[in-house]
Amino acid sequence: MDTQTEIMLDNIGMTYKTTDGRDVTALTSVSLNIQKGEFISLLGPSDCGKTTLLRIMADLLQPTQGTITVGGETPRQARLKQRYGIVFQSAVLYDWRTVKKNVMLPLEIMHVPKAERSERADKMLELVGLTDFANHYPNQLSGGMQQRVGIARALALQPEILLMDEPFSALDEFTREKLHMDLLKIWRKTNKTIVFVTHNIQESVFLSDRVCVLSPHPGRLSAVIDIDLPRPRTMEMRNTPEFTELVAKVRGSFEGV
Amino acid sequence: MTKLKKFLRSKKMVTIVWVIGILVIWEIFAFIVQETKRTPINVLPHVWQIIGSFFSDNKVSGQLTMAELIGQSCSETLLRAGLGFLIGTVVGYILALLMNLSGVVEKIAFPYLMLIQMIPILGMAPIILAITGDINTSRIVIAAILTFYPVSTNVLAGFKAVEKEKHELMYSYAANKFQLYTKTLIPACIPYFFTGLKISAPMAITASILVDTLQGGNGLGCMLSQSLKGGMTRLVFWDIVLMSAIIGILSYWIMGVIERLLCPYKRKKSED
Numbered sequence: 001m002d003t004q005t006e007i008m009l010d011n012i013g014m015t016y017k018t019t020d021g022r023d024v025t026a027l028t029s030v031s032l033n034i035q036k037g038e039f040i041s042l043l044g045p046s047d048c049g050k051t052t053l054l055r056i057m058a059d060l061l062q063p064t065q066g067t068i069t070v071g072g073e074t075p076r077q078a079r080l081k082q083r084y085g086i087v088f089q090s091a092v093l094y095d096w097r098t099v100k101k102n103v104m105l106p107l108e109i110m111h112v113p114k115a116e117r118s119e120r121a122d123k124m125l126e127l128v129g130l131t132d133f134a135n136h137y138p139n140q141l142s143g144g145m146q147q148r149v150g151i152a153r154a155l156a157l158q159p160e161i162l163l164m165d166e167p168f169s170a171l172d173e174f175t176r177e178k179l180h181m182d183l184l185k186i187w188r189k190t191n192k193t194i195v196f197v198t199h200n201i202q203e204s205v206f207l208s209d210r211v212c213v214l215s216p217h218p219g220r221l222s223a224v225i226d227i228d229l230p231r232p233r234t235m236e237m238r239n240t241p242e243f244t245e246l247v248a249k250v251r252g253s254f255e256g257v
Numbered sequence: 258m259t260k261l262k263k264f265l266r267s268k269k270m271v272t273i274v275w276v277i278g279i280l281v282i283w284e285i286f287a288f289i290v291q292e293t294k295r296t297p298i299n300v301l302p303h304v305w306q307i308i309g310s311f312f313s314d315n316k317v318s319g320q321l322t323m324a325e326l327i328g329q330s331c332s333e334t335l336l337r338a339g340l341g342f343l344i345g346t347v348v349g350y351i352l353a354l355l356m357n358l359s360g361v362v363e364k365i366a367f368p369y370l371m372l373i374q375m376i377p378i379l380g381m382a383p384i385i386l387a388i389t390g391d392i393n394t395s396r397i398v399i400a401a402i403l404t405f406y407p408v409s410t411n412v413l414a415g416f417k418a419v420e421k422e423k424h425e426l427m428y429s430y431a432a433n434k435f436q437l438y439t440k441t442l443i444p445a446c447i448p449y450f451f452t453g454l455k456i457s458a459p460m461a462i463t464a465s466i467l468v469d470t471l472q473g474g475n476g477l478g479c480m481l482s483q484s485l486k487g488g489m490t491r492l493v494f495w496d497i498v499l500m501s502a503i504i505g506i507l508s509y510w511i512m513g514v515i516e517r518l519l520c521p522y523k524r525k526k527s528e529d
Contacts, residue, residue: 082430085429092420109436
């Protein structure tokens with residue numbers, strides 16, 4: 001893995017004005033370098049600003065303080081170059097489009113030629129194991145399958161950065177663990193930089209190279225913990241003392257919760 | 258047994274119960290009227306008299322049988338209602354688009370659209386007639402006015418109901434405004450659009466018939482008032498009432514059929 005910086009956050013702060021005119025600090029002085037090809041988690045309880053931080057990276061929010069660069073450019077430039085794939089907590093599928101057409105949606109926006117669109121969508125569906133469901137409609141799929149379509153759609157753009165906002169939090173434990181393995185496999189195959197927001201400690205430890213622990217009131221980065229579990233990760237690793245130790249270490253790093 | 262249970266729970270059963278219920282109540286009163294009134298046909302004829310008169314060969318107006326007369330007036334009325342419906346739909350849709358595109362347009366137009374809806378049709382008709390100078394044109398215009406409001410408000414509600422995440426998704430793809438509408442907002446609001454159409458289709462027909470009664474010419478409403486004034490047998494009136502109900506329900510039903518054709522995803526869901 002090369003150690004080139006992909007996303008650089010320097011002293012990022014975010015202050016909202018509430019409707020009654022008070023200032024609320026969602027994030028304060030977050031500095032972080034995310035490496036190219038890294039799998040990094042933003043972990044914390046609700047209100048810790050982890051989603052805000054992700055949205056700043058995605059150019060969905062403008063920070064009120066500090067600077068952020070994505071591959072040396074502003075988030076806006078990176079967005080306009082379609083370097084992001086975003087996966088939300090809900091799959092946000094288009095229910096009038098079949099699974100395959102959902103995956104092709106970003107390619108249509110990018111004016112990718114029709115034949116290539118179809119080819120790329122097929123490839124992505126194969127990657128997430130949904131080839132047989134290409135012509136189904138989203139409402140015919142289970143929650144886990146819908147989320148996989150969402151991932152395939154985000155990957156179809158061939159983005160360099162995958163931003164995932166609690167993508168598995170609405171799923172049951174079994175489906176979630178299965179999707180963890182799928183996601184790691186996809187990550188290994190495609191070499192994306194993945195920023196993964198979660199409030200699940202085990203999930204963040206199992207998936208990531210590094211876990212960024214955020215604490216609330218005000219949202220701040222309270223620790224960055226290296227996860228030195230070997231790759232590729234396996235299901236059995238969850239039962240090892242090393243895993244348990246890392247989970248305990250992450251849990252111990254929360255302040256003021 | 259299970260088949261019977263399934264039938265008892267089905268939608269069809271509900272429809273059948275309603276139809277039979279209405280027929281029974283109608284006939285009970287028809288028999289009472291028959292015994293107590295001198296001209297029962299003017300008050301409440303039997304169902305079979307109404308249906309029978311439709312298929313009878315007796316001339317009711319000049320050389321026309323009942324079926325010919327009603328068919329002719331029906332097509333006149335439907336043509337005007339349909340034209341008005343079409344114009345109202347297009348205008349309503351464009352207005353919803355404009356309101357969604359510009360907050361200023363929405364602020365100016367939206368609260369006052371309801372006012373137009375609140376003016377009674379029969380009050381509006383003479384004004385429209387004075388403006389257009391032609392009764393048939395004003396019939397179309399009034400059907401259009403009644404159509405555009407439900408279409409406009411429902412489509413606007415449909416645009417607004419699109420989740421924030423879909424907007425953000427399109428934003429992250431760096432989609433332009435045109436793509437946002439064609440790929441996301443317009444397809445997403447099709448069910449809302451059809452909700453509007455289902456409300457306004459029967460309304461356009463009702464309006465067309467009502468305005469028919471104001472002046473002469475051809476049309477269900479014209480024949481209806483002639484029949485009430487004694488120009489034709491009273492059965493013409495009853496047949497027109499029945500026919501109006503049928504085409505009103507049909508217009509609603511046709512909108513549902515078109516919706517299901519356009520939205521296969523909804524159809525598959527209901528099959529589950």
